[in-house]
Amino acid sequence: MKTHNFSAGPSILPQEVIRQASKAIMNINNLDLSILEISHRSKDFVDIIDEARELTKKILKIPQEYEVLFLQGGASLQFYMSALNLLETGGIGGYIDTGTWSTKAIKEANKVGKVHVIASSRDEGYKYLPKNIKLDKNIDYLHFTSNNTIYGTQFKSFSELYNLAQSRNAKLICDMSSDIFSKVFDISQFDLIYAGAQKNLGPAGATLIIIKKEILKNNNALPTYLNYSTHIEKESMFNTPPVFSIYVAMLTLRWIQENGGLASIEKKNKNKANAMYDEIDRNPLFSGYTENTDRSIMNATFKLNNHKLESEFKKLCHESRISGIYGHRSIGGYRASMYNALEIDSVNKLIEIMQIIEKIS
Amino acid sequence: MKTHNFSAGPSILPQEVIRQASKAIMNINNLDLSILEISHRSKDFVDIIDEARELTKKILKIPQEYEVLFLQGGASLQFYMSALNLLETGGIGGYIDTGTWSTKAIKEANKVGKVHVIASSRDEGYKYLPKNIKLDKNIDYLHFTSNNTIYGTQFKSFSELYNLAQSRNAKLICDMSSDIFSKVFDISQFDLIYAGAQKNLGPAGATLIIIKKEILKNNNALPTYLNYSTHIEKESMFNTPPVFSIYVAMLTLRWIQENGGLASIEKKNKNKANAMYDEIDRNPLFSGYTENTDRSIMNATFKLNNHKLESEFKKLCHESRISGIYGHRSIGGYRASMYNALEIDSVNKLIEIMQIIEKIS
Numbered sequence: 001m002k003t004h005n006f007s008a009g010p011s012i013l014p015q016e017v018i019r020q021a022s023k024a025i026m027n028i029n030n031l032d033l034s035i036l037e038i039s040h041r042s043k044d045f046v047d048i049i050d051e052a053r054e055l056t057k058k059i060l061k062i063p064q065e066y067e068v069l070f071l072q073g074g075a076s077l078q079f080y081m082s083a084l085n086l087l088e089t090g091g092i093g094g095y096i097d098t099g100t101w102s103t104k105a106i107k108e109a110n111k112v113g114k115v116h117v118i119a120s121s122r123d124e125g126y127k128y129l130p131k132n133i134k135l136d137k138n139i140d141y142l143h144f145t146s147n148n149t150i151y152g153t154q155f156k157s158f159s160e161l162y163n164l165a166q167s168r169n170a171k172l173i174c175d176m177s178s179d180i181f182s183k184v185f186d187i188s189q190f191d192l193i194y195a196g197a198q199k200n201l202g203p204a205g206a207t208l209i210i211i212k213k214e215i216l217k218n219n220n221a222l223p224t225y226l227n228y229s230t231h232i233e234k235e236s237m238f239n240t241p242p243v244f245s246i247y248v249a250m251l252t253l254r255w256i257q258e259n260g261g262l263a264s265i266e267k268k269n270k271n272k273a274n275a276m277y278d279e280i281d282r283n284p285l286f287s288g289y290t291e292n293t294d295r296s297i298m299n300a301t302f303k304l305n306n307h308k309l310e311s312e313f314k315k316l317c318h319e320s321r322i323s324g325i326y327g328h329r330s331i332g333g334y335r336a337s338m339y340n341a342l343e344i345d346s347v348n349k350l351i352e353i354m355q356i357i358e359k360i361s
Numbered sequence: 362m363k364t365h366n367f368s369a370g371p372s373i374l375p376q377e378v379i380r381q382a383s384k385a386i387m388n389i390n391n392l393d394l395s396i397l398e399i400s401h402r403s404k405d406f407v408d409i410i411d412e413a414r415e416l417t418k419k420i421l422k423i424p425q426e427y428e429v430l431f432l433q434g435g436a437s438l439q440f441y442m443s444a445l446n447l448l449e450t451g452g453i454g455g456y457i458d459t460g461t462w463s464t465k466a467i468k469e470a471n472k473v474g475k476v477h478v479i480a481s482s483r484d485e486g487y488k489y490l491p492k493n494i495k496l497d498k499n500i501d502y503l504h505f506t507s508n509n510t511i512y513g514t515q516f517k518s519f520s521e522l523y524n525l526a527q528s529r530n531a532k533l534i535c536d537m538s539s540d541i542f543s544k545v546f547d548i549s550q551f552d553l554i555y556a557g558a559q560k561n562l563g564p565a566g567a568t569l570i571i572i573k574k575e576i577l578k579n580n581n582a583l584p585t586y587l588n589y590s591t592h593i594e595k596e597s598m599f600n601t602p603p604v605f606s607i608y609v610a611m612l613t614l615r616w617i618q619e620n621g622g623l624a625s626i627e628k629k630n631k632n633k634a635n636a637m638y639d640e641i642d643r644n645p646l647f648s649g650y651t652e653n654t655d656r657s658i659m660n661a662t663f664k665l666n667n668h669k670l671e672s673e674f675k676k677l678c679h680e681s682r683i684s685g686i687y688g689h690r691s692i693g694g695y696r697a698s699m700y701n702a703l704e705i706d707s708v709n710k711l712i713e714i715m716q717i718i719e720k721i722s
Contacts, residue, residue: 001393002393003392003393003394005394005398007398007399007400008400009400009601010397010398010399010400010401010601010604011398012398013395013397013398018386018387018395018397018398019387021386021395021397022383022384022386022387023383025379025382025383025386026379026380026383031364031684032362032363032364032682033364033366033684034374034379034382036371036374036379036382036563036564036609037366037368037371037372037373037374037379037564038368038371039368039369039370039371039685040371040565042368072433072434072435072438072566072603073433073434073438073586074433074600074601075600076585076586076599076600077433077434077586077600079585079586080584080585080586080587084584104585107585108584108585111582111583111584111585196600196601198601202397203397203398203604203605204401204601204602204603204604204605205433205566205567205603205604205605205606206566221472222472223441223445223469223472224437224440224441224465224468224469224472225434225437225438225440225441225469226441238437239435239436239437239438239557240370240371240435240557240559240565241565242433242565242566242603242606243371243564243565243566244564244565244566244605244606245566245603245605245606248397321393323392323394324400
């Protein structure tokens with residue numbers, strides 16, 4: 001019986017990507033060598049990272065003035081690195097606070113310079129996204145988190161924030177860790193996007209950066225690893241990159257491309273999310289955590305209204321091989337993460353269990 | 362026919378580690394899930410990182426007052442991070458310059474504070490290691506690179522540097538990326554050791570840190586990711602760790618343990634290096650790059666005295682499936698990297714080819 005993997009991250013990857021990755025561990029390109037034991041300077045790996053870069057550009061329709069990088073350290077290092085590179089001396093970084101990840105980004109920027117929290121939904125436990133945001137001062141950049149995995153909120157459109165940044169001639173920075181490659185969007189609205197790979201791109205260990213070259217000043221005083229210019233110049237090979245994570249990311253990008261690209265992926269993701277939210281709203285035993293308009297197509301958060309049924313629900317999920325649906329420890333409840341590689345039959349299985357527990361309750 | 366993998370890194374891993382890693386990509390712990398798609402907070406992964414930490418402590422005989430961390434960013438990020446954490450305001454970091462990696466460490470420390478290069482072998486193209494080093498001022502710490510992959514030099518004993526640091530009450534820091542786990546040594550001489558995993562520990566993407574807890578001051582002003590205290594407190598799980606790289610490192614540590622630990626590994630490594638250097642010295646066609654006393658047991662660097670034979674040597678190596686023996690682009694020539702997992706039969710095969718080309722020349 002199949003495991004239905006709703007893990008919030010690291011998370012489900014396409015089965016064929018997993019099969020190819022397993023094979024490449026034994027033998028890559030018929031070299032009789034493992035992908036784990038070849039030099040990152042070998043033609044075999046250079047071809048892999050080149051393909052990963054080109055596929056990223058193609059799938060996201062990235063204009064020529066942007067660079068694509070594969071680094072280490074996750075979004076957590078990017079919280080600091082983005083501020084370090086883009087906050088001007090005496091300038092202000094503007095932040096939209098939509099939960100844990102935004103809060104962490106704000107904390108790191110505070111170590112670099114001045115921060116202005118433009119809007120926050122903290123008052124309501126981050127159950128909604130701030131709207132009609134006013135900006136009463138100049139900022140160097142506007143930073144936001146596009147999808148909030150813990151609460152299950154997601155910006156449906158980036159235009160309000162883009163226009164807000166434009167009104168102050170500020171750059172637009174986005175932590176897109178948990179929804180990049182999940183839908184079509186206009187990359188030209190952004191100056192910097194960063195994303196940990198471990199949701200829709202690949203396994204943990206690689207961090208994708210998409211950056212508009214012209215926004216960088218040559219600043220040799222920055223620590224070399226923390227300077228985006230270093231990695232642009234060295235084409236992500238300043239030091240030994242996370243070879244295997246990049247290889248699997250490349251395979252996943254191929255899978256996205258072969259499966260119709262982002263338009264097709266988006267349609268599939270919306271179908272899954274619609275089915276899931278329809279059941280949460282219909283089934284009297286469950287209630288959603290977030291405001292309906294701000295619901296994420298990646299992470300559906302919900303609660304079981306009758307706590308006494310929790311152990312029975314757990315048992316039923318376990319018997320049906322439903323895995324990874326527990327909510328983040330900070331808010332509890334349930335979270336069904338429906339990343340690209342999750343099939344609709346897994347969502348249907350979870351819905352079936354929600355209906356079974358409704359009948360027996 | 363077997364590939365004889367002399368790659369300088371990422372480099373050869375034990376065959377049984379590769380087989381197990383390949384299996385775990387398909388199915389870890391009979392969960393019907395890939396190691397690539399389970400949560401880093403799952404019991405399955407927590408058990409893996411715990412075992413990796415405990416095996417590191419056991420194999421290296423690490424005293425209780427040290428912490429073992431698995432981070433990202435490689436030694437290149439550690440060059441900066443070690444100085445950032447250990448260089449006092451107004452203090453001086455002392456460095457031994459033995460080549461490219463030391464030079465990079467010095468460059469990053471210069472971005473943090475004052476640096477004193479205590480000794481350097483730059484004058485002779487880093488063909489030897491500085492000895493009888495004098496230290497005429499107080500320093501916060503003494504930093505050195507234990508094994509220089511590019512030139513093929515290696516400190517045989519750490520006592521001179523330990524005593525030097527002790528004489529000024531300075532901490533001892535070592536970049537041990539390319540020879541940790543290759544031989545027995547006394548870890549209690551060190552305050553901080555860091556090592557990129559991609560030589561004797563596992564695939565690229567993880568960085569091992571061994572740190573004496575008492576040397577750290579609580580400094581909340583440091584960027585959170587770059588503060589060793591963060592990772593000690595969170596047991597290397599501040600953010601999503603490089604799950605798969607840590608898993609493979611754990612398998613490799615099991616392999617070291619099951620194969621007699623460091624004493625046995627050291628004996629095997631010395632046998633390989635002795636055979637290799639004996640041939641370099643005996644065979645009139647070849648000459649070693651470094652001073653004999655400072656030769657590395659990990660990386661043997663040598664040249665072919667008659668340039669006209671280079672293409673024939675290349676052809677012979679290729680026919681015998683000898684891979685990865687070209688020298689670093691900065692010094693040219695050849696480099697036979699003989700990491701733990703390389704078997705003596707691979708060294709013997711290379712020696713055989715060196716003897717064949719001697720006969721036909």
